[in-house]
Amino acid sequence: MADLVYQQVITDLNKRIMADEFANKKLPDERSLSEQYQVSRSSIKRALNVLANQGLIFKKRGSGTFINPLYLKNQSSFKYEGTNLGITDSLNTEGAKPSIQLLDFKVVPASQELQQDLFLTADEFVYEIKRLRLLDDQPFMIESGYIPIKLVPELNRQVVSGSIFNYVQETLNAAVTKSFLSISADSSNDNDQQLLQLKPTEPVGVMSGIFFLDDGTPFEVSNMRLHYQYMKYTTFVSTNS
Amino acid sequence: MADLVYQQVITDLNKRIMADEFANKKLPDERSLSEQYQVSRSSIKRALNVLANQGLIFKKRGSGTFINPLYLKNQSSFKYEGTNLGITDSLNTEGAKPSIQLLDFKVVPASQELQQDLFLTADEFVYEIKRLRLLDDQPFMIESGYIPIKLVPELNRQVVSGSIFNYVQETLNAAVTKSFLSISADSSNDNDQQLLQLKPTEPVGVMSGIFFLDDGTPFEVSNMRLHYQYMKYTTFVSTNS
DNA sequence: TCGTTTAATTGGACCGTTCCAATTAACAAA
DNA sequence: TTTGTTAATTGGAACGGTCCAATTAAACGA
Incomplete structure (x- = not known):
């Protein structure tokens, strides 16, 4: 994680910024930083771009490069800081203990939509995994996942009761690092209300998406319905990437 | 938009990909592309990274560079393709005519939170702008915006009834290109239900954030409550940026 | 003192190269 | 044919350089 030059610069600059080393909110110019860190200006630019x-x-x-004082307020329920995109590692638990309750686990034929999303043919099967995630015994997410059996032939109840992505990373040596993610809101249905302890007027946040392995293989189609108070997705949007 | 070398490569590759020119789902290697386009491999890499x-x-x-066949399914309510992040240009209207109904427009002292978010002192003022956005006469968003008066001294009801960001871009020559954005869900309150024509059990999606000018000046704090059927935020998440 | 012109600063785009690591293809040996 | 080794392919990281554009600072003249 930290053997790359520009990554080291990022890490160090982060520290220095957080330590308020640049009181005037202005960073040294790129040529000076290049000199300071004894790396090329290209690497400085790469770090600063990130x-x-x-x-x-x-x-x-x-004019120069300036620190955004509002960066601190940026606290999301999700961080995406681990080595994969799994909920287990991405969730901002704030001290609460996360746990998983397995609701259902079976093998079913891939529906038409799943065939398309997971690159499967009509005769192929997927695991259907329904789980309830909790924080300190408070349920907050109903998760329905679909994974091709051919990708993880040896999935079992025990694995599925823990972090699937971490299991895959250890056994298959393939990390789940990318995903299409769609965020929306919905009324809570009877099932939501019962499992997430919601009143009929209280909604759920919906996060659904396709998760990919590093090589682009679609790994899982996931549908997550969250207690509305637990869904807060924060991001920084920029048009000139 | 298209005078930069790597932008041109992006545009052209996009076309070729969409035209299904690479039937085997594989792009030429970077060195060949560099030759084809008569640009450096660095520029090719930059384009491919985007x-x-x-x-x-x-x-x-x-191994190579491969096309993701699932990219098509990626249709969001928001596109962020214009020159600024305004809703007017970002909304995926799908043929429907967008309109704005001005609910309230006044100047108020900046609250403590607004002072912090917009870099204001206690004696400074902000516009408070409440608007209802519609698509083909169907209301879908209640928008509450706060803009420092010193940034746009001449704002009036007519401007505020249209695209504020476009107005700023034309008159101040400063584009709103960046923002912190937070997405969540909430039960609808009486006001929501009335304005958005929602039943008590139907929720709203909430998008709130701080919008910045290109130079980093915080320009607006905005709070948007959307009819839940109109909020669909889709994004691509990747851990190795 | 004030406004204008000129120079210095600073990030942006792009080039072309070197070395490297992961993967795949080619080849040779059993 | 199968297996193990070697070579070629392909993207990744990093360097260091050139020229440019936006901004700011300095110098200058009225």
């Missing part, structure tokens, strides 16, 4: 895309700094040609 | 971060292609060292 930070800029996170909203931590703003760059202004002719 | 496409990879959009989820359009996957790159695999030693």
Whole structure:
């Protein structure tokens, strides 16, 4: 994680910024940083671009590079800081203990939509995994996942009761690092209300998507219905990537 | 938009991919592309990186660059394709005519939170702009925006009844290109139900954030409550940016 | 003092190269 | 044919350089 030059620069600059080392909210110019870190200006630029895309700094040609004082307020329920995109590692638990309750686990034929999303033919099968996720015994997410059996032939109840992505990373040596993610809202249905302890007027947040392995293989189609108070997705949007 | 070398490569590759020119789902290697386009491999890499971060292609060292066949399904309510992040230009209207109904427009002292988010002092003022957005006369979003008066001293009811970001872009020559965005869900309150024509059990999607000018100046704090059927935020998440 | 012109600063785009790591293909040996 | 080794392919990281554009600072003249 930290053997790359530009990654090291990122890490160090992050520290220095958080330590308020740049009191005037302005970073040294790129040529000076290049000198300081004894790396090429290209690597400095690469590091600064990453930070800029996170909203931590703003760059202004002719003027300089400035720290965004509002970066701190950026606290989401999801962090995406681990080595994969699994909920287990991405969730901002804030001290609460996460747990998983397995609701259902079986093998079913791939529906038409699943065939399309997971590159399967009509005669192939998928695991159907329904789980309830909790934080300190408070349920907050109903998760329905579909994974081709051919990708993980040896999935069992025990594995599925824990972090599937971490299991895959250890056994198959393939990380789940990318996904299409769609976020929406919906009224709670009877099942939601019962499992998530919601009143009929209280809604759920919906996060659904397709998760990919690093090589682009679609690994899982997932549908997550969250207690509305637990869904907060925060991001930094920039048009000039 | 298209005078930059790597942008041109992006545009052209996009076309070729959409035209299904690469039937085997594999792009030429970077060195060949460099030759084809008569640009450096660095520029090719830059272009491919953008496409990879959009989820359009996957790159695999030693193997090649491959097209993601699932990219098409990626249709969001929001596109972020214009020159700024305004709703007016970002909304996927699908043929419906967008309109704005001005609910309230006044100048108020900046609250403590607004002072912090917009870099204001206690004696400064902000516009408070409440608007209802519609698509073909169907209301779908209640928008509450707060903009420092010092940034746009001449805002009036007519401007505020249209696209504020476009107005700013034309008059101040400053584009709104970046924002922190937070997405969540909430039960609908009386006001929501009345304005958005919702039943008590039907929820709203909430999108709130801070919008910045290109130079990093916080321009607007916005709170948007959407009819739940109109909120669909789709994105591509990748851990190795 | 004020406004204008000129120079210095600073990030942006792009080039072309070197070395490397992961993967795949080719080849040779059993 | 199968298996193990070697070579070629392909993307990744990093360097260091050129030229440019936006901005700011300095110098200058009225």
